Structure formats: C-alpha cells, structure tokens
Amino acid sequence: MVTSVSGMQQLARRWARAGSKVGFVPTMGYLHAGHLSLVRRARKAVGVRGKVIVSIYVNPTQFGPREDFSRYPRDLRRDANLCRAAGVDVIFAPRDEEMYPKPGALAFSTYVAEGALSQGMEGRSRPTHFRGVTTVVAKLFNIVQPTIAVFGAKDYQQAAVVQRMVRDLNFPLQIMVAPTHRETDGLAMSSRNKYLEGDLRRQALVLWHAIQEAQRVVKESTETPNAARLKSSLKRLIEAEPAARLDYIEFFDPETLKPARQATRGTHMALAVFVGRTRLIDNARL
Amino acid sequence: MVTSVSGMQQLARRWARAGSKVGFVPTMGYLHAGHLSLVRRARKAVGVRGKVIVSIYVNPTQFGPREDFSRYPRDLRRDANLCRAAGVDVIFAPRDEEMYPKPGALAFSTYVAEGALSQGMEGRSRPTHFRGVTTVVAKLFNIVQPTIAVFGAKDYQQAAVVQRMVRDLNFPLQIMVAPTHRETDGLAMSSRNKYLEGDLRRQALVLWHAIQEAQRVVKESTETPNAARLKSSLKRLIEAEPAARLDYIEFFDPETLKPARQATRGTHMALAVFVGRTRLIDNARL
Numbered sequence: 001m002v003t004s005v006s007g008m009q010q011l012a013r014r015w016a017r018a019g020s021k022v023g024f025v026p027t028m029g030y031l032h033a034g035h036l037s038l039v040r041r042a043r044k045a046v047g048v049r050g051k052v053i054v055s056i057y058v059n060p061t062q063f064g065p066r067e068d069f070s071r072y073p074r075d076l077r078r079d080a081n082l083c084r085a086a087g088v089d090v091i092f093a094p095r096d097e098e099m100y101p102k103p104g105a106l107a108f109s110t111y112v113a114e115g116a117l118s119q120g121m122e123g124r125s126r127p128t129h130f131r132g133v134t135t136v137v138a139k140l141f142n143i144v145q146p147t148i149a150v151f152g153a154k155d156y157q158q159a160a161v162v163q164r165m166v167r168d169l170n171f172p173l174q175i176m177v178a179p180t181h182r183e184t185d186g187l188a189m190s191s192r193n194k195y196l197e198g199d200l201r202r203q204a205l206v207l208w209h210a211i212q213e214a215q216r217v218v219k220e221s222t223e224t225p226n227a228a229r230l231k232s233s234l235k236r237l238i239e240a241e242p243a244a245r246l247d248y249i250e251f252f253d254p255e256t257l258k259p260a261r262q263a264t265r266g267t268h269m270a271l272a273v274f275v276g277r278t279r280l281i282d283n284a285r286l
Numbered sequence: 287m288v289t290s291v292s293g294m295q296q297l298a299r300r301w302a303r304a305g306s307k308v309g310f311v312p313t314m315g316y317l318h319a320g321h322l323s324l325v326r327r328a329r330k331a332v333g334v335r336g337k338v339i340v341s342i343y344v345n346p347t348q349f350g351p352r353e354d355f356s357r358y359p360r361d362l363r364r365d366a367n368l369c370r371a372a373g374v375d376v377i378f379a380p381r382d383e384e385m386y387p388k389p390g391a392l393a394f395s396t397y398v399a400e401g402a403l404s405q406g407m408e409g410r411s412r413p414t415h416f417r418g419v420t421t422v423v424a425k426l427f428n429i430v431q432p433t434i435a436v437f438g439a440k441d442y443q444q445a446a447v448v449q450r451m452v453r454d455l456n457f458p459l460q461i462m463v464a465p466t467h468r469e470t471d472g473l474a475m476s477s478r479n480k481y482l483e484g485d486l487r488r489q490a491l492v493l494w495h496a497i498q499e500a501q502r503v504v505k506e507s508t509e510t511p512n513a514a515r516l517k518s519s520l521k522r523l524i525e526a527e528p529a530a531r532l533d534y535i536e537f538f539d540p541e542t543l544k545p546a547r548q549a550t551r552g553t554h555m556a557l558a559v560f561v562g563r564t565r566l567i568d569n570a571r572l
C-alpha cells in the first residue's frame with residue numbers, strides 16, 4: 001500500500017522506464033464484486049507482467065454539502081485483503097491533506113470541469129459532483145500514470161464525462177468501461193447498498209424492474225414509445241414502492257447524452273431513485 | 287517538426303522508456319531572444335542526452351473576443367530555423383482542429399481553471415485568459431510529458447498560476463521560471479513588441495522606467511512607501527507619454543499574489559499598459 005503522492009509517482013516512473021503496462025481502477029473503497037470485476041478487466045488488459053493499481057480514496061470534492069461524505073462506508077483493511085486476493089500489485093490510498101492542501105493563502109485552487117456531458121441527470125441533481133470527479137480523476141491519472149483505466153458502466157454518465165476529459169485534455173491513456181455487476185436478483189452492486197436495511201433492500205429492486213419494464217415496452221410496442229409518457233408510467237411503477245421517490249429518469253443518446261424524445265432500441269436509459277434516505281442509480285441500453 | 291498529438295505522444299513514450307529527461311518550452315511562436323534563453327535553460331536542465339521540445343501554438347482559448355488572436359504575429363519557418371540553430375530536438379506545432387474539436391455534439395468541453403492566483407491583475411483585465419492558459423498547458427503537458435517545463439518570468443502571474451496547477455493536479459514534472467529577457471534599453475522582450483511602430487517603441491520604455499522608479503523609491507525612502515500613493519505617482523509618470531494608458535499597477539506578495547498595502551523590499555510589482563493599441567506587461571521584484 002502506497003499513501004504518498006511522490007511514492008506513487010516514483011513507482012510510476014520506474015514502470016514507464018521498464019515499459020510496463022499499468023492498469024488502473026480508481027475506487028472509493030468498500031469494495032464489492034463489481035470493483036473486483038474491474039480489477040480482472042485491468043489485469044486482462046495489461047497481462048501478467050503488467051501492473052494493476054487500485055486507488056482507494058473517498059474524494060470529498062465530489063460530494064455535495066448535504067450528501068453522505070462523512071458516513072460513506074470505509075474499511076481499508078478489508079479492502080486491502082480483497083485486493084491482495086485479486087492479485088492487485090499496489091493499492092494507492094492517499095490522505096486528504098496531501099490531495100487537497102488546506103485553506104489559507106496556499107490552499108488548493110485548481111479544478112477540472114467538463115461542461116457538456118456533465119450538465120444533465122447526475123449533474124443537475126448534484127451540481128458540483130462531476131467537477132469533483134474530473135478533478136480527482138485528473139489528479140489520480142497524473143499520480144498513477146496508467147496506460148489503461150477501468151470504470152464501471154453503473155456510473156454511465158461519469159464514464160462518459162471521464163472519457164470526454166481524457167480526449168479533451170489529451171491524457172495519454174485508454175479508458176475501458178466494464179459492464180454493471182448485479183446481485184442475482186438484479187440490483188446493481190454499489191457500496192451504498194450497505195445502507196439498505198430491512199425491507200429497503202427489496203424495494204431497491206424497483207430500479208432494475210423499471211429498466212426491465214422499459215426494455216419490454218420498447219421491444220413489444222408496435223409504435224415507437226414517446227419518452228415523456230414512458231417516464232410517467234415508470235415513475236408510477238417506482239413510486240408504488242412506499243419508500244421509493246424518483247429523482248430522475250432520462251432517455252438519451254448513448255454517445256452525446258442528449259435527451260431522446262422517443263425510446264427506441266439503442267436509446268440509453270438512466271435513473272436515480274431515493275430508497276429511504278439512500279440515493280441509488282442504475283442505467284441500461286434499451 | 288511534429289504536428290499530430292498522437293505522433294508527439296509516441297515520441298514521449300519512447301523517451302520515457304529510454305529514461306530520457308525532457309525539457310519543454312511552450313510558446314506561441316514568433317520567437318525572440320527571450321524564448322531562446324528559455325531553450326538554453328531547458329537544455330541545461332536535461333543535459334546533452336536529454337530532449338528539448340518547443341511547442342509553437344497560438345492558443346485561441348486564452349484570447350478574449352476583442353483581443354489580438356487573429357493578428358498575433360506568426361512565422362513558423364523563421365521559428366523553425368531559430369529552433370534548429372538553438373539545438374531544439376523537436377518542435378511541436380499542432381493544428382486548432384486537433385487541439386479543440388469543433389462545435390457540434392462532440393465539441394471540446396473540458397477546461398482546467400485555477401481560482402485563486404488567477405483572480406487579480408491579468409485575470410481581472412482578461413477574464414477568460416488564465417482558464418485558456420491552464421487548459422492548453424495541461425493539454426501540452428499530457429502530450430509532451432516533460433520532466434521539466436520552462437516559463438518566462440515576464441508573465442509572472444502566468445508562471446504562478448501554472449505552478450499552482452502543477453501542484454494541485456499533481457503533474458509529474460518540475461516548473462522552472464527563467465528571468466525576463468530585456469532589450470538593451472530595458473524593454474521586456476515580447477512578440478507583441480512587433481506592433482510598436484514609430485515613436486511607440488520609445489514610449490513603450492515607460493513600463494521599465496516605472497519599475498525603475500518604484501525600485502528607487504523603495505530603496506531611498508526613509509519610511510515604507512504606501513502602495514496606493516506610489517501607484518498614483520507611477521500612473522502620472524506612465525501617462526505623461528502621449529500614447530500610454532495604464533491598465534493596472536499592482537504591488538503584491540510574490541508567492542500568494544495578495545495585494546500589498548505597502549511597497550517594501552521583496553514586494554513584487556506588475557503592470558499592464560496600453561501603448562497605442564498594444565497592451566504590454568512587465569514586472570519585477572522591488
């Protein structure tokens with residue numbers, strides 16, 4: 001485990017010199033099977049002689065003031081064991097003080113912001129979220145200097161925003177987006193599922209059910225479904241669960257993320273739902 | 287000369303693999319002796335076996351809508367000859383279409399912005415200037431992947447903003463700031479000096495005279511000079527030249543760039559003056 005930025009950069013320089021491929025999986029820790037599937041992707045991409053790095057860092061700048069930063073689940077020892085078992089070469093787990101120099105005349109003051117793909121959906125619900133994501137991911141890329149970085153498709157918009165950042169700022173690396181990992185009943189894996197106590201775990205399935213319903217409608221309709229009407233019926237389906245409250249559903253072009261008026265095969269769907277106090281997201285291609 | 291981003295990144299990867307040090311001098315071209323002094327600094331830093339790269343790119347995003355982007359002087363052939371004579375290994379001269387993908391659904395949309403050091407002085411007079419600078423410099427760093435980058439002290443605030451960006455985003459490189467190169471009469475070298483026709487060239491000396499006057503006052507005063515009063519007297523000195531109009535004078539802490547109420551030894555001074563239609567800047571330590 002490496003905790004200092006300079007220590008990680010020294011390793012990165014040594015690997016560049018050796019010509020080693022470096023596969024990187026940035027995480028906020030509290031690892032689950034979804035994360036481990038990203039680790040396997042990274043290993044496959046860099047080969048047995050490549051290096052696989054997992055960063056574990058609950059990034060404060062991507063949480064809003066009323067979000068769950070302080071109670072976000074953390075268990076570094078458990079994460080380290082999971083990484084070791086998965087064949088990870090190095091865990092990078094930096095401290096806040098080094099990542100974001102503290103207030104005062106020399107405080108942290110530079111942000112990376114994407115201004116198009118990050119505007120809707122998560123960006124509308126969480127106004128400073130993506131600026132925090134792109135900033136910390138840019139930092140991590142400069143620290144770890146990977147040849148390839150693997151992101152999960154569960155955060156579809158995040159992956160799109162990061163890919164745009166990599167293209168626009170010319171980061172010398174490739175982004176790979178790996179499929180969403182689901183529990184056997186269909187719930188998308190997320191560290192936040194830990195919050196789902198009692199019946200909330202069952203009610204959380206409504207995101208997956210809404211996706212399946214949209215896929216069924218698109219497949220079976222004789223005429224192309226209108227997006228607004230489909231949204232309304234899915235909202236009713238979702239809010240039939242007593243603890244579920246819809247934040248948004250969106251149908252959009254999978255590349256530009258531009259909202260679609262009609263839901264057809266190939267249209268992408270994403271949604272965010274509060275289940276109790278826990279905000280969950282999911283998405284899929286229709 | 288390399289004009290493609292991918293071509294430059296391939297060279298950078300090869301050099302990293304060989305363990306070569308890479309010294310980088312980003313410029314907007316129309317090179318003068320000041321630029322060439324930065325090239326010598328870069329060479330000295332990386333040694334005879336290192337690589338020295340000069341980028342030549344008139345970056346549109348750092349010009350305001352009413353500024354001199356389209357008439358900024360360009361002469362790539364002359365620049366190439368100067369670089370060759372100065373022992374530069376590679377000139378990187380990218381095209382706009384590749385640096386900033388054009389409007390449309392997939393247009394360029396990611397910016398790097400520093401929010402503290404870039405607020406005053408140049409940032410106040412040119413509101414989007416530093417966002418353009420940090421964005422293009424971040425791009426160039428990701429493309430050229432230097433071990434060291436050399437900036438001129440003539441753009442003092444720019445050098446401070448870039449250093450802050452490098453610290454905040456953890457770019458794996460060192461910034462070197464080289465002293466301002468001056469004509470024998472004291473005028474700071476600048477590609478924009480080309481605009482100074484007829485008597486304007488003589489009047490442009492007033493920036494240097496104002497700096498010298500401030501240095502004299504600080505040295506000779508029995509009590510510490512009040513910054514506001516000193517500004518007023520320097521403004522009178524400057525605007526005694528018929529074509530000169532002061533944009534700003536600032537006295538500030540050289541590290542935090544915070545305005546100083548008093549001008550003492552070690553305080554930094556910067557100023558911007560329109561001489562005719564040409565906007566010139568200069569700065570010095572008092």
